[in-house]
Amino acid sequence: MAAHDKPVVNLSVCFFLLLLFTAAEIALYEFWRHTRDHWEEPFVPKFAVVLLIFLFTLPKAFIVLSYFMHLRFEKSLVVLVALVPFVIVAVAIVPILTDIRTLSDRNYTKAVGLVDNFKSDHYPGKGGEHDLHADESP
Amino acid sequence: MAHGSVLQTGISNGKIGTWLFLGSEVMFFTGLIGAYIVLRFGQSEWPAPDQRLNVPLTAINTFFLICSSVTLVWALQSYQKNQPAKGTFGLLVTTLIGAVFVGVQAYEYVELYSHGVRPDVDLFGTCFYTMTSFHGFHVLMGVVALAVLTVMGFLGKLGPRYSQHASLELIGLYWHFVDLVWIVLFAIVYLM
Numbered sequence: 001m002a003a004h005d006k007p008v009v010n011l012s013v014c015f016f017l018l019l020l021f022t023a024a025e026i027a028l029y030e031f032w033r034h035t036r037d038h039w040e041e042p043f044v045p046k047f048a049v050v051l052l053i054f055l056f057t058l059p060k061a062f063i064v065l066s067y068f069m070h071l072r073f074e075k076s077l078v079v080l081v082a083l084v085p086f087v088i089v090a091v092a093i094v095p096i097l098t099d100i101r102t103l104s105d106r107n108y109t110k111a112v113g114l115v116d117n118f119k120s121d122h123y124p125g126k127g128g129e130h131d132l133h134a135d136e137s138p
Numbered sequence: 139m140a141h142g143s144v145l146q147t148g149i150s151n152g153k154i155g156t157w158l159f160l161g162s163e164v165m166f167f168t169g170l171i172g173a174y175i176v177l178r179f180g181q182s183e184w185p186a187p188d189q190r191l192n193v194p195l196t197a198i199n200t201f202f203l204i205c206s207s208v209t210l211v212w213a214l215q216s217y218q219k220n221q222p223a224k225g226t227f228g229l230l231v232t233t234l235i236g237a238v239f240v241g242v243q244a245y246e247y248v249e250l251y252s253h254g255v256r257p258d259v260d261l262f263g264t265c266f267y268t269m270t271s272f273h274g275f276h277v278l279m280g281v282v283a284l285a286v287l288t289v290m291g292f293l294g295k296l297g298p299r300y301s302q303h304a305s306l307e308l309i310g311l312y313w314h315f316v317d318l319v320w321i322v323l324f325a326i327v328y329l330m
Contacts (some may be wrong), residue, residue, distance in 0.1 A: 005164045008215060015208045015216055022204065022321075026197050033188055050330045057325045068207050068314040077147055078157055085161035089168035096172045100180045 009067045018060055025056045156308045160315050163276075167319050170272065171326060175264045178330075185262050187328050190255050192246060199242045200324050203277075206235035207317045210284075210310050217297050217306065226291030229306075232313070233288050236281040243274045266327060273323055276316050282307045 032049045036042040042049075066072040071082055147154070178184055187193060213228025247267075250256075257267040287306055290296050296304055 009211055011208050011211055011215075014211075015204070018204045019201070021143060022197070022200060025329055026193070029188075029193070033186075036186075053325050053329050057322060060321045064207065064314055064318045064321065068211055068317070069311055075147070075149055078149055078153065081154065081157045083159065085164040089165060089172075093168065093172045093175075096176060099176045102180070 009070075014063050014067050017063055017101050021060045028052055028056070052087045150304060152304055152308050153311075156311050160311065163315065163319075167272075167322075170269050171322070174269060174326065177219065177261050177265060181261070182293070190248065190250070190262065191266070191328055193328050195242065195246060196328055197323065199239055199246075200320065202235050202239050202242070203317050203320050205275075206232045206239070207314050210313055214306060214310055215217040217303065220297065222294065222297050224293065225296065226288065229284060229291050229296075233281060233284040236277060236284060236313075238279050240274060240281060243270065245269050267325055269327060273316070273319055276319070280309070280313050284313065 028049060030042065032042055032046075065082070067084075071079055074082075179325060209228050210232045212223045215282060216222070216224035216228055217239045255263050255266075287296065287309060
């Protein structure tokens with residue numbers, strides 16, 4: 001392919017979208033953290049925040065893969081080579097996830113005692129006894 | 139072409155090789171992320187990331203890495219438009235931003251260490267340092283490769299007319315992949 005045939009990516013749009021989704025992730029997490037610290041209960045459960053952050057991450061990955069890595073403009077063989085590992089890991093990770101139940105009866109973090117002992121007032125504005133509580137709703 | 143860098147597929151060996159390498163990297167990082175997910179959600183208690191990590195600082199660092207991907211695409215496009223000066227400048231900026239990312243990560247490690255967050259203390263520390271340090275090592279290798287390309291650019295050895303030009307595209311693929319991995323790692327380690 002000649003140099004002038006190379007697809008030209010609209011960098012401004014890609015950059016703006018990446019920035020937008022990253023800002024949305026951080027804003028969502030910070031808002032959830034604020035409600036966790038100052039309200040009786042967070043405005044939504046933690047798993048909902050995790051799900052939303054994951055949903056914001058997907059389009060970012062799509063933009064990088066499609067436009068920055070030019071996968072959208074590549075031949076089908078390259079697309080195949082690039083996407084097969086994602087399919088394999090998606091299948092392979094399912095049996096691994098069953099280990100969550102295996103491990104759930106133990107608690108390494110608690111056994112070490114760091115959760116109780118850790119002082120989180122190292123960073124200005126994050127101190128306080130409340131911070132010592134671990135997140136109990138993964 | 140029967141031999142040389144292009145096979146009958148019409149795709150250069152370098153590009154196929156790079157994508158295969160990146161495929162193996164996908165497996166590698168998925169192994170780490172999968173282990174983290176199992177350990178993280180297998181625990182009834184897990185520290186909230188903001189209680190230990192400096193999320194705002196890393197958010198800024200994430201912004202830097204995204205910027206570096208943009209400047210690298212801009213550099214490649216400049217070379218393709220036969221504007222080597224702009225291309226080399228883009229490479230230089232990308233290299234510097236990559237170096238800043240590694241520097242900020244090193245600073246973060248020093249801070250965390252001094253505050254007792256170490257890899258040998260608990261699972262959180264082990265998982266955090268394992269994932270971020272492997273990624274940081276990849277970024278460091280990318281910075282070295284980009285620095286070499288920048289020097290080649292200043293020497294006038296980059297551009298569609300030169301055989302080394304293909305390496306710019308391939309290293310670019312690697313760099314964008316490193317960016318992609320960080321997008322996922324940042325969400326999983328710092329925000330979940």
